[in-house]
Amino acid sequence: MVTLSEDGAPQNSADGRDFAESSHRRREIAESFGTDAAAYDRGRPRYPEQLVEHVLDAIGRDGAGIDILDVGMGTGISALPFRDRGATVLGVEVDERMATLARDRGFTVEIAPFERWDAAGRTFDLVVSGQAWHWIDPAAGAHEAASVLRDGGAIALFWNIMRVPDALREVTHAALAAAIPGLPPAAAAASDDDPFGGQAAKAADGIRASGRFTEPGFWRHDWRRRYTRAEWLDAFPTSGGVNRLPKEQLSPLLARVGAAIDAMGGSFTMDYVTVAVIAKRA
8 A cells, every 4th residue: 555645745755755844835735625625525534533532532521612723624524523522613714715615514714824814812722723734834833823722722633644555546646647747756655654744743843843832642543435436536636736737637637547446346445544643732
């Protein structure tokens, strides 16, 4: 198996480390996911219940009555399981198109880069970010998070990472290289020590540098999801980079990926790793 991020970032290679260092400056990617917000919402995996339980355990609460700030809320995927536990969740999001879907779900979402967002004196029990913190300046983001957390509050940053089957990965990589000449390798050998190619470590370094949190803890959970051909061809174009391809480049790419899935029997199992970095306000 090999590892790919949900946003198409290179993983566990020199390219992956370079991306980890510079991702918060890649605003053109960060603000591109609303190109087809509905497809993004359909295709992106949800988060396992074990993650929600672990995050809530960090502040010793069951979710009822707590206030959460969700940074990079997107369409609300990361906020839903916390609201289901009784929390009130406010979102900060840079893309109005994504925020529209979250608002349709009943969430309040404010449009701003988190580093320049005005909290207006509001405070929270948790600051969370699902699949988005690597677009945030790690030091400025941690400082801002600490400034809005109440006593006993915590920051929880988490990601879903795909482990694409080798046969599908190889075809996808070749098709991407043909569609986007000069594209760096999108995957390399998976690393159990750092399945997100430096992003979790970068987030933890930013938390430490702020001087306002306890030592960050790392958590992971392995799980699986079955995809049909149709489901994956709907989800795959929501990845960063792929979502900006014009139709004349995207169509042959999807045809090659679809043929690979057909050769696998029309469906396949995706292994996922959910990773989290959690720290309490000092």
